[in-house]
Amino acid sequence: MVNPFHLMPGPKVWPIFGCGLNYSKFGKYSFERLHLAKIDYYKRYGNIYRERLGPMWIVNLFSPDDMAKVFRAEGRYPNRPALPIVTAGHKHDGIRLGLGSLGGKEWHKLRTSITKIMMRPKAATLYLPAQNKVADDFVQFLKESRNEKMQIPDFYNQILKYTMESIGTVCFNTRLGTLSHDLKADSEAYKMVMGSAAMFDGVVRTTYAFPWYMLFRTKLYKQFKWGKETCEKIAQIYIDKTLERLKNTNDGNEAHESEVTFLTTLLESGKVSKEEALDITVDLFTAAIDSTASALSFAIYNLSKHPEKQEKLYQEIKDVVGDGGDVTADQLDKMHYLKACIKESFRLNFPIEGGTRRILEESLELGGYKVPKGTLIAMNAQTTCLMEEYFDKPFEYVPERWMKDGSAELNPPPAFTMMPFGYGPRMCVGRRFAEQEIYLALMKMVGHFKLGYTGKGIGMLNRVFTMPDSPLTVTFTER
Numbered sequence: 319m320v321n322p323f324h325l326m327p328g329p330k331v332w333p334i335f336g337c338g339l340n341y342s343k344f345g346k347y348s349f350e351r352l353h354l355a356k357i358d359y360y361k362r363y364g365n366i367y368r369e370r371l372g373p374m375w376i377v378n379l380f381s382p383d384d385m386a387k388v389f390r391a392e393g394r395y396p397n398r399p400a401l402p403i404v405t406a407g408h409k410h411d412g413i414r415l416g417l418g419s420l421g422g423k424e425w426h427k428l429r430t431s432i433t434k435i436m437m438r439p440k441a442a443t444l445y446l447p448a449q450n451k452v453a454d455d456f457v458q459f460l461k462e463s464r465n466e467k468m469q470i471p472d473f474y475n476q477i478l479k480y481t482m483e484s485i486g487t488v489c490f491n492t493r494l495g496t497l498s499h500d501l502k503a504d505s506e507a508y509k510m511v512m513g514s515a516a517m518f519d520g521v522v523r524t525t526y527a528f529p530w531y532m533l534f535r536t537k538l539y540k541q542f543k544w545g546k547e548t549c550e551k552i553a554q555i556y557i558d559k560t561l562e563r564l565k566n567t568n569d570g571n572e573a574h575e576s577e578v579t580f581l582t583t584l585l586e587s588g589k590v591s592k593e594e595a596l597d598i599t600v601d602l603f604t605a606a607i608d609s610t611a612s613a614l615s616f617a618i619y620n621l622s623k624h625p626e627k628q629e630k631l632y633q634e635i636k637d638v639v640g641d642g643g644d645v646t647a648d649q650l651d652k653m654h655y656l657k658a659c660i661k662e663s664f665r666l667n668f669p670i671e672g673g674t675r676r677i678l679e680e681s682l683e684l685g686g687y688k689v690p691k692g693t694l695i696a697m698n699a700q701t702t703c704l705m706e707e708y709f710d711k712p713f714e715y716v717p718e719r720w721m722k723d724g725s726a727e728l729n730p731p732p733a734f735t736m737m738p739f740g741y742g743p744r745m746c747v748g749r750r751f752a753e754q755e756i757y758l759a760l761m762k763m764v765g766h767f768k769l770g771y772t773g774k775g776i777g778m779l780n781r782v783f784t785m786p787d788s789p790l791t792v793t794f795t796e797r
């Protein structure tokens with residue numbers, strides 16, 4: 319029997335505020351630690367519940383079968399809500415909606431122009447030589463940055479510089495120079511770091527705030543806009559330099575191999591205008607930084623907390639790569655335990671609060687209820703990934719569970735539980751690049767240092783992406 323939507327369980331809905339007060343200072347929960355609310359709600363309501371935030375109904379799912387049903391029902395143009403601050407920017411100042419915020423045919427046109435370039439299996443390996451060099455420089459930077467406790471002060475921000483530097487080689491074929499101990503305030507790299515931080519902070523703080531910024535250009539809105547414009551200005555400088563070099567070296571023929579960048583490939587595809595290509599490149603650059611940094615931080619943390627797993631990984635690195643040098647695509651293919659370590663870290667510290675979201679294009683039966691068209695569906699993989707029902711020893715770090723050799727002696731993880739990059743035609747377009755950056759950083763770090771951990775355990779903080787809730791006090795001892 320299918321029940322009507324209004325019978326679906328969920329927290330009390332107040333007039334005007336809906337369920338929002340639960341996350342305010344009058345409530346039990348906070349948006350920063352939304353995962354704790356989700357765990358409570360799961361215990362109280364089971365596999366499905368609904369809540370209303372502002373005018374919007376949100377249906378929360380915990381069952382992988384229901385999540386699969388949503389993905390299977392999505393059509394040609396899967397619909398995900400845009401970031402609210404981006405929508406406000408579009409309304410106030412005509413800020414263009416990017417790939418992550420567009421819907422329908424407009425989204426599809428942009429997406430098809432880059433899916434082939436970015437999603438084919440070997441898409442990222444073209445950038446391996448440049449990204450190897452960035453990872454080497456990061457290790458050197460860490461070596462020189464250690465304090466007397468062998469820790470890296472402000473480690474999270476240094477990781478952000480690595481991810482920015484690494485994706486910079488893809489987007490602009492240029493070294494930005496962020497991995498410097500002496501970053502000058504008037505340098506392009508410094509401005510890029512500051513701009514990206516201001517913009518991301520604006521995104522995070524407005525996503526869960528009362529939407530005054532939809533009505534007025536609030537202080538936070540101005541900060542976001544300043545950050546975005548700063549990044550765009552600097553990106554434009556790099557892009558112009560690349561195009562200038564291309565003009566001089568290539569006499570109108572295909573780009574010289576050393577000048578192949580994401581941007582040049584996009585331009586040569588003939589599918590987008592020069593202006594669109596510039597926009598897409600800047601969008602990808604900004605989408606890549608915090609997302610990859612937060613995933614990399616938890617991967618480092620989990621390995622530093624589990625020395626026996628780290629040693630196993632070290633052995634794999636020695637066996638596959640030997641004593642150093644550039645990591646090749648063939649070697650990456652053989653790094654099975656490394657990939658298992660990263661997957662397990664994604665499971666324990668799922669990178670996106672809740673998980674992927676969709677707006678239903680048609681009404682759908684979920685968990686025994688008829689959910690109307692237009693409802694926002696939150697697929698709470700973050701909670702599901704820690705449930706005993708689906709994972710043996712859910713709170714333990716066991717990379718072996720992802721190995722196909724059966725070494726874990728645990729039940730294999732079920733389908734539709736682990737989707738850190740989303741699913742279907744709208745899944746993360748930068749996945750291969752994020753993974754490559756994380757592989758390289760971990761291989762070089764674990765190859766050079768024994769990572770140790772002395773501080774208290776790290777929890778998760780929801781800042782659009784899941785971030786460590788306290789400083790990462792990892793120790794770096796040379797091998």
Ligand code: HEM
Binds near residue numbers: 607670751
């Ligand atoms: C570990 C790092 C990353 C994680 C965990 C992550 C996760 C995600 C997720 C969950 C989505 C939504 C997918 C869906 O709705 O099904 C997404 C979308 C997206 N990601 Fe990532 N991402 C990461 C890194 C990157 C990188 C490196 C880039 C760029 C090079 C990038 C660019 C994008 C873009 C442009 C979208 C929107 C795609 C669309 O709507 O068509 N991401 N990401």
